[in-house]
Amino acid sequence: MSLAVVSLIWDAQHSESGAQxxxxxxxxxxxxxxxxxxxxxxxxxxxxxxxGGGHPATFPDPRSGLIYPSHEGWGLVSAMVHWEKDAEPHEYRARFVRDPLGDGYDSTATTDAAVTGGGQYKAYMWQFFVHPGTPIGLKISARGTGDTKIATALTHAQLKLAIHTDVITP
Incomplete structure (x- = not known):
């Protein structure tokens, strides 16, 4: 089976601007x-x-959060997020989104997790059909009590897509 893959990584230690x-x-x-x-x-x-646009984007432009699938196929998306240590959030959320900046916003696999006693290191995985021209992104949120959004920073993130291009039909 053929695979087309992309693997993105961002880390605060190697970033000029520090935490995201x-x-x-x-x-x-x-x-x-x-x-x-x-x-x-x-x-x-x-x-x-x-x-995704008439001019090249630069990091951290919102378009730098997008993966544009190169092929039609069955996509396996995975992500990892390390949160900066912060006492305020009590819940962390993540979701994979098709067309996160466009009119076709379609979120899937929203996950929430409570704060753990150690570091806040989360990993996610989901599968769905992907299409060229429909970008995919990872969206995250840290929530306090009463669903209050907290501006906790990220220290590390990865986003990966593997497209199975040989999906057969009966």
Whole structure:
């Protein structure tokens, strides 16, 4: 079975700006951004700065949070997020979203987790059909009591997509 893959990584230790500040969109989530250079692997150019617009995007532009699938197929998405230590949040949420900046916003696999006694290191995985022209992003949120959104920062994030391109039909 053929696979087309992209693997994005962002880390505060290797970032000039330090931790990634969480800012909330209208839907109450933050689109995690990834640089266009560094330790990432993108042989199919699914995280190309020219995707999705008339001019190339730069990190941390919102478009730097998008993966544009290179093929039709069955997509396996996975993500990892490390949160900055903060006493305020009591819940962390994440979701994979098709077209997170466009009119076709379609969230799937929303997950929430309570604060643990140690560091807040979360990993997520989901599968769904992907299509060229419909970008995918990872959106996250830290919540306090009463669903209050907390501006806790990220210290590390990864987003990966593997597209199974040989999906058979009966």
């Amino acid at each position: 500040r969480v800012t909330y969109d209208d839907d109450g989530y933050h689109l995690v951004r990834f640089p266009y250079e560094g330790e990432s692997s993108d042989p199919w150019r699914m995280h190309d700065p020219a995707n």
